[in-house]
Amino acid sequence: MSHVAVVDDDADLRNLISDFLRANGLTVSSAASGTEMDARISAEPADLVVLDLMMPGEDGLSILRRLRKPGGPAIIMLSAMGDDTDRIIGLEVGADDYLPKPCNPRELLARIRAVLRRRGEEGGRTNGAVRRFGAWTLDMVQREVHRIDCPPAPLTDAEFRVLVAFLDRPQRVMTRDQLIAAGKGVDSDVFDRAIDVTISRLRKKLGQDDPIRTVRNEGYMFTLKVDGE
The missing domain is CATH 1.10.10.10 (Winged helix-like DNA-binding domain superfamily/Winged helix DNA-binding domain)
Incomplete structure (x- = not known):
């Protein structure tokens, strides 16, 4: 069962996404900040992180930069600023996918499954x-x-x-x-x-x-x- 970490300072949205993903068979950890995320994924490494772009303290781009390393989790960025410029910034820094907020939880689930499936298929084929x-x-x-x-x-x-x-x-x-x-x-x-x-x-x-x-x-x-x- 894949482990997904949901990192967003909006408690209502974070809980909505987390509950929906759990109901659809994923193991989910949630965090309101980069510090909380670090504690969650140090205890159980995440396969994928759903990461809000705009957060107080350490923002999503800073977190993305330090997570983007060999063997690190896949990353899907979320942002309330959903124009192409923000998408491009997230992709340039290294996000695997990007969704504007508010997002449809079903679409987010489909994106998560697609990224995890690609990683799994390629890892098995090229080990x-x-x-x-x-x-x-x-x-x-x-x-x-x-x-x-x-x-x-x-x-x-x-x-x-x-x-x-x-x-x-x-x-x-x-x-x-x-x-x-x-x-x-x-x-x-x-x-x-x-x-x-x-x-x-x-x-x-x-x-x-x-x-x-x-x-x-x-x-x-x-x-x-x-x-x-």
Whole structure:
């Protein structure tokens, strides 16, 4: 049974979401702040955190930054400020998904299940595997890229899925629609700018030898050869 931590300073909303998720088969911890969350997940690590963006004290973005590490939980951000700018900020920092508040608990449950399912499927399919391209190695279990002269760079769920899609089709053009489907899956409300954000983050993590080339009016191409291809 997956463990979900719900972190929101709005007690009514926090309790509503927590009760709904429990009623649908999830183990749920709730917290009103980052400090309370730390205590909950230190006792029982969370598979996924539902995290409010705007909270007094430590805000959601600060919490997201420190949770986003290899082996850390998946993260779905909630925000009362639901425009595309806020979505993009959350995705840039490393959220796996984003929902505006107030959200429909059924939609939130569907998003949670989709993120957990993707993680479970990919973990089972790739356990112990690595992929090599150029000077880089992708650890399929820890979801991080390694280079000899660089520290490991952890990947978000979307970054991982997009990079794997590139590695499955190196030196071939992939359209934006193909990459959007790879990055978020059919269960998410995807908007075009999200794939640009994901590609931009990948480029920064891959550094100066960035192998992702923009193909005008077509999409993107991963230019390096992949071992085993």
